[in-house]
Amino acid sequence: MADLFDTGAVTQVTPGGHRPLADRLRPKSLAEVIGQQKVLGPEAPLTMMLASGALSSLVFWGPPGVGKTTIARLLADETELHFVQISAIFSGVPELRKVFEAAKIRRQNGQGTLLFVDEIHRFNKAQQDGFLPHMEDGTILLVGATTENPSFELNAAVLSRAQVLVLERLSVAELELLAQRAEQELDRTLPLDGPAREALLEMADGDGRALFNLIEQVAAWKVDGKLGKAALGARLMRRAAQYDKGGDAHYNMISALHKSVRGSDPDAALYWFARMLEGGEDPRYLARRITRMAVEDIGLADPQAQAICLQSWETYERLGSPEGELALAQALAYLALAPKSNAAYVAYKGARRAAKETGSEPPPKHILNAPTALMKEQGYGAGYAYDHDAEDGFSGQNYFPDGMKRPVLYAPVERGYERELKKRLDYFAKLREKRGDQD
Incomplete structure (x- = not known):
């Protein structure tokens, strides 16, 4: 289910005008939403809240195009709340004041307000604090959407008054259901063979809105027969993988890389290493973290591991990109297969604790x-x-x-x-x- 699909859709220009496919396929009820069963399933939090008539303020955390805006709109419909949408990117204090004043008037007239704040993490701490009194007195029911970890980006006071629900990227099976829904709306089958259709779904990278944009492009082509994977690749650029060097993806992937090495899995380590490079990560950052892995997780079980990491780092500096990354990859494979020990690391931390406890003895x-x-x-x-x-x-x-x-x-x-x-x-x-x- 796409993220109700307010921007980014490809629109065909015709004399009569044309609504984007994403907008035409906007779900009319929560039951029509594809995916997010951990949030919308029979025993899931939102289902239980709606059944009990006790919907609380919420924060939707998840990647783009997975339904955050859609679900917020449908929640307003289900609870007969007036839906107001703002974006933290384009809104400031004056706009917020107007929203709150209108919500107060609406409340006096007997109607509540569901305020949907897209990219809520973009508001600073003081702006986030401005929501609190209006949440507490019932003027608004806040539903925030963020692609960043709320633990780091949102005030503790806001988080204490809202339940965080995690929305996940759509699976290939769920994207296929969206594609079938799109074909029914278009009243024609996409001109793709099996492998090409799979490639199209993979290009969307778990983003329903991106999939609808791709489908509109493919549906507009004048072709005879069905296109294969190679032909599709020549006509469409693969969507860039989601990767924010300063955000959650950065920390999640370096964690995956480190734990793959610790778990003695060279294939997984090289995969996450490649994912980070494809996302534009600085190889020097990776070289530093790889050396840290040798010190923390291998230590004196293989004293040569640290030297190999430093040599690979130096090799990268001499060769540069893209050749130098191979030296880092070789170091990673060596670390993954090296004997593991954190004994020296544990001893160091224990020594630091003992030093603090004994003071100035x-x-x-x-x-x-x-x-x-x-x-x-x-x-x-x-x-x-x-x-x-x-x-x-x-x-x-x-x-x-x-x-x-x-x-x-x-x-x-x-x-x-x-x-x-x-x-x-x-x-x-x-x-x-x-x-x-x-x-």
């Missing part, structure tokens, strides 16, 4: 240097055991502040090179215990 005096007589008199360096002179080159002395219980911070895993480090750690632990028994 000084080191034990026996490991302090004593360059002056006064410092020697104060016991600096007294009793220090020079490890090279000790049996096995290990004195077993305490290096933590006096009175501090010795913590266990670094616990190497039984994977990769950390197997060897664990053997060493266990060896020194036994020697420390032995030295302690002798004291």
Whole structure:
């Protein structure tokens, strides 16, 4: 179901005029909406709200063309509220005041107002606060739409008074239902063979409005027979994938990339790497994050991993794009297949916590240097055991502040090179215990 399809539709120019296909196929009721079953299904939140007669303010969060505007309009129809639509891109404080004043008058006359705010995240925090008193006294029922994560973009006060509903990109099956609905409206079948039809649906990339725009273009062609996938590709440009380098897509994909590496899946890692590059991500940002993965998730299980990342980064800087990205891809594949350990990362975080808890406790005096007589008199360096002179080159002395219980911070895993480090750690632990028994 398209996002009621206020902009972006391709219109055929005819003497009598022509309504865009998206507008002609606007659903007349919530039952006609295709997709969004998690919001509109039999046991879904909106269905329950309408059944109980207790519709609350809402925030629709989802990508473009999935039905945010459509559902808001239909909610107003279902609840007999006056529908008002504004866009945060084109509206400011004066426009909001007019909307609120009109809603107050409408309320005095016995009718409520459903205020639909498109791109609500574009309003600043002060503007968002302006909605609160009108939401609380029932002047408006707010329905906001945003493509950005509401947790980051909307005031906590607004979120506390509204329920966030997540709308998802349309599946290929749901897009096919839209295409069939469009063919019924046009009273003709699209001139495409099976593979070409699938390619058309993929071009829409989960956006119902984009699909209707593409269908109008294809339906206008004068062709004999059916076009194949190659012919369709030559006539239509593939829609650019949705990717905002500063928004949710950016953080979602880098999370997917990082977790694919951590999960030892080189194919998935390379896929998300390619998705980010196709979206225009800066390869230098990816090089930095890839190096972080080596430090955080592989660590000393494979000490070579970090060096490989730095070498691939340097190779990219020398080669530039597009050749340099291959070096980063090779580093990614290596990381995905490397043994994994976050033992050093966990130890580092534990050390930071311990440092905060112990405040300004000084080191034990026996490991302090004593360059002056006064410092020697104060016991600096007294009793220090020079490890090279000790049996096995290990004195077993305490290096933590006096009175501090010795913590266990670094616990190497039984994977990769950390197997060897664990053997060493266990060896020194036994020697420390032995030295302690002798004291």
